[in-house]
Amino acid sequence: MHDTFHGHGMPPEHPPFDIEGIDPLSREVLHALRSTLMLQKRLMMKLLAAHDTHPAQTLCLGVLAHRDGMSQSQIADLMHVTRPTVTAMLQRLESAGVVERRPDSIDQRVTRVYLTRAGHKHAEQARKVQREAVDISLGWMKESERAELARLLNLMNDRIRSALADDAVGEDTGAPRTGGKGTS
Structure with a gap:
């Protein structure tokens, strides 16, 4: 049993905050999502620490x-990080002997990144760690529960993507926001 705040089941590492106009259940859902993301990150870091690897390096x-032999810009795009971030990460991975960078055979301006033999071993170990994290996080759920969770999160993601694509979102029109109640 763990301590909770205000009986909402929130773990103590994420104290609740009040946002005026947000109902308690929506606030609890947002806290639960935030806690899940933070705890999942901590779990991955703990599991990867034994292998001296960082989660971002594991993703790379x-x-x-x-898809071995990608360009640095392709890696940055797939990881949703900046090119300088990938450059710094690749420098560390190259120093560790798990990747090597080579000029593209056709376009010498492009640098391609390849896993070394050690890199393939690290990638396999990273896959094992990821499988362990997934098993810890989701393995206890019934298939129907995982399907429902995926369905709800995908609906939420679709709605957020639409809002991000909508130029009017974020403009303060003074009008109340619609869609406050869940729709299915």
Whole structure:
């Protein structure tokens, strides 16, 4: 049993905050999502620490294991990070001997990134760690529960993507926002 705030089941590492106009259940859902993301990140960091690997490096190794020989800009785009971030990460991975960078055979301006033999071993170990994290996080759920969770999160993601694509979102028109109640 863990301590909770205000009986909402929130773990103590994420104290609740009040946002005027947000109903308690929506606030609890947002807290639960935030806690899940933070705890999942901490779990991955704990599992990867034994292998001296950072989660972002694991993602990069996974990307290359799936499609070796990508350009640095392709890696940055797939990981949703900046090119300088990928450059710094690749420098560390190259120093560790798990990747190597080579000029493109056709366009010498492009640098391609390849896993080394050690990199393939690290990528496989990273996949094992990811499988362990998934099993800890979701393995206890029934298939129907995982399907329902995926369905709800995908609906939420679709709605957020639409809002991000909508130029009018974020403009303060003074009008109340619609869609406050869940729709299915």
